[in-house]
Amino acid sequence: MPRTHRPENPRVLWHLVSFALVFGCWEIAGRWPISVAFPPFSQTVLALLRMLADGSLPKAYLSTLQPLVIGVILCGIAGIGFGIGMGLSRAVEWFTLPVFIILQAAPMAAIIPLITYIYGIGLTAKVLAVVFLAAPVVVMNSYKGIRNTNPSLIQMCRAFLGTRSQEVVKIILPHAGALIFAGLRLGLAMGFIGVVIAELLITPTGIGDLITYHSSVADYPEMFAAVASIILIASLTIHGLERLERRLFPPELRGSS
Amino acid sequence: MSADAIVEVAGVGKTYEGRVQALVDVSLGFPSGKLSTLLGPSGCGKTTLLKIIGGLIPATTGEVWVKGRKVEGPGPERAFVFQDFALLPWATVLRNVAFGLELRGVPTAEREEIARQQIVEVGLAGFESTYPHQLSGGMRQRVGLARALAVDADIILMDEPFSSVDEQTRRKFQEELLDLLRRKQKTVIFVTHSIEEAAYLSDRIVLLSPRPGTVSKIIQPNIARGQRSADEIRRDKNYLDAVDEIWQILRRYVA
Numbered sequence: 200m201p202r203t204h205r206p207e208n209p210r211v212l213w214h215l216v217s218f219a220l221v222f223g224c225w226e227i228a229g230r231w232p233i234s235v236a237f238p239p240f241s242q243t244v245l246a247l248l249r250m251l252a253d254g255s256l257p258k259a260y261l262s263t264l265q266p267l268v269i270g271v272i273l274c275g276i277a278g279i280g281f282g283i284g285m286g287l288s289r290a291v292e293w294f295t296l297p298v299f300i301i302l303q304a305a306p307m308a309a310i311i312p313l314i315t316y317i318y319g320i321g322l323t324a325k326v327l328a329v330v331f332l333a334a335p336v337v338v339m340n341s342y343k344g345i346r347n348t349n350p351s352l353i354q355m356c357r358a359f360l361g362t363r364s365q366e367v368v369k370i371i372l373p374h375a376g377a378l379i380f381a382g383l384r385l386g387l388a389m390g391f392i393g394v395v396i397a398e399l400l401i402t403p404t405g406i407g408d409l410i411t412y413h414s415s416v417a418d419y420p421e422m423f424a425a426v427a428s429i430i431l432i433a434s435l436t437i438h439g440l441e442r443l444e445r446r447l448f449p450p451e452l453r454g455s456s
Numbered sequence: 457m458s459a460d461a462i463v464e465v466a467g468v469g470k471t472y473e474g475r476v477q478a479l480v481d482v483s484l485g486f487p488s489g490k491l492s493t494l495l496g497p498s499g500c501g502k503t504t505l506l507k508i509i510g511g512l513i514p515a516t517t518g519e520v521w522v523k524g525r526k527v528e529g530p531g532p533e534r535a536f537v538f539q540d541f542a543l544l545p546w547a548t549v550l551r552n553v554a555f556g557l558e559l560r561g562v563p564t565a566e567r568e569e570i571a572r573q574q575i576v577e578v579g580l581a582g583f584e585s586t587y588p589h590q591l592s593g594g595m596r597q598r599v600g601l602a603r604a605l606a607v608d609a610d611i612i613l614m615d616e617p618f619s620s621v622d623e624q625t626r627r628k629f630q631e632e633l634l635d636l637l638r639r640k641q642k643t644v645i646f647v648t649h650s651i652e653e654a655a656y657l658s659d660r661i662v663l664l665s666p667r668p669g670t671v672s673k674i675i676q677p678n679i680a681r682g683q684r685s686a687d688e689i690r691r692d693k694n695y696l697d698a699v700d701e702i703w704q705i706l707r708r709y710v711a
């Protein structure tokens with residue numbers, strides 16, 4: 200971003216300071232050493248660069264991102280659809296809401312063996328793992344966004360002769376937009392968790408394979424680099440979406456009145 | 457009931473589910489081209505009655521007739537000004553004012569033209585592209601008023617429109633409202649808590665009894681407004697008599 204806000208500069212500075220502190224401690228702890236399986240920061244960075252250079256990391260991400268992207272897109276379409284449906288219609292709410300409440304509470308790791316039993320160990324199973332983890336939060340956010348529409352705005356719409364479909368398009372959906380988008384962002388965060396769990400528990404592919412393989416041959420810097428890279432990518436993506444969200448839906452344009 | 461009543465309320469009662477009896481057997485007519493206020497203690501059913509007239513909620517018993525037609529829901533001849541403004545927070549002043557026309561399918565250029573005129577009319581010129589959160593409570597209510605004026609309804613229903621502004625602004629609004637009504641032929645039904653406001657603005661004051669609300673008395677202050685200033689009106693004997701008469705009735709309710 201070319202624009203730099205002056206008040207943001209000190210914040211950026213503090214972020215850098217806190218990163219330096221964390222990485223410094225990591226370096227010291229690695230050199231101590233607290234465990235042979237815990238490499239210092241510098242070696243992890245070097246391992247990361249090696250894996251980038253030999254192409255193993257980019258290749259791993261190419262296969263990890265597949266189930267993630269497919270799963271999140273599915274959730275985006277179907278999940279938002281269900282959420283909106285539940286928010287608008289009591290009938291849809293009645294038979295769908297319990298499913299998503301149960302899904303939200305279910306421990307994922309316990310469901311994965313079931314998924315592999317039914318769908319095998321291919322891409323389908325991994326996509327499903329992402330969907331199962333991401334869908335509840337996407338659906339519930341859309342549903343809540345719809346349900347929390349300011350009733351006085353709906354009454355206003357009716358008073359000025361708005362039809363039910365105008366009410367949905369001009370009042371309810373714009374009102375719910377921010378929460379729906381936030382749901383997608385949280386869904387993506389859950390999707391990252393889902394895809395890594397799937398790659399560790401179902402069949403080692405992509406980044407899950409890198410982690411499993413390097414830990415089995417005791418290449419700890421490589422293993423740590425793989426773990427750190429997925430954390431980095433996930434948090435950068437989520438952070439980017441959060442900024443986009445604040446831009447698309449400025450909080451002051453969402454409040455009621 | 458007077459022959460020139462544009463709105464007629466006949467035997468209206470309202471019981472909310474949960475068995476709250478808000479209104480019983482309210483019958484009265486609102487004369488065309490006049491400003492009538494609904495005045496009464498808190499919770500007596502003023503908002504309920506106004507919303508029933510507006511067609512926003514159904515009456516449990518009785519019926520409402522507007523221009524000789526039975527009310528089944530909202531209609532183009534009635535416009536509502538809400539106590540809590542009910543503005544779209546994500547829309548500019550211009551779009552908010554034009555929103556009633558937008559819902560009716562009026563083309564953009566035409567409705568924005570009308571909205572701009574109304575924005576000038578309520579004294580908000582220059583604020584067309586600001587958002588509600590950037591406006592004071594008083595200015596937001598002007599937006600709500602402009603929106604109601606933009607659809608050019610004959611009857612304007614106002615629910616305590618000036619209750620969330622300070623006293624000075626309130627008096628200014630009252631004068632502006634009277635000024636506006638001199639220029640446009642509108643029937644206004646106005647809910648208020650304030651005795652002074654009712655006496656100052658109204659051609660007719662409908663006093664409601666405490667819950668369950670029913671018509672307790674109708675007062676016609678008969679203040680000769682003409683071109684007189686606000687201060688002159690507030691010293692008018694008929695104005696002072698009306699304030700006193702209302703207070704004599706209401707004081708029995710607050711005891």
Ligand SMILES: Nc1ncnc2c1ncn2[C@@H]1O[C@H](COP(=O)(O)OP(=O)(O)OP(=O)(O)O)[C@@H](O)[C@H]1O
Nearest residue numbers: 472474476478497498499500501502503504505667
């Ligand atoms: N949706 C509702 N469900 C149940 N009871 C309601 C509902 N709306 C209003 N009431 C009750 O009906 C009565 C009349 O309410 P209403 O809002 O019409 O009074 P009001 O005269 O406008 O009061 P205020 O001066 O405080 O605005 C009150 O006792 C209120 O609690």
Ligand SMILES: [Mg+2]
Nearest residue numbers: 502503504615
């Ligand atoms: Mg009220």
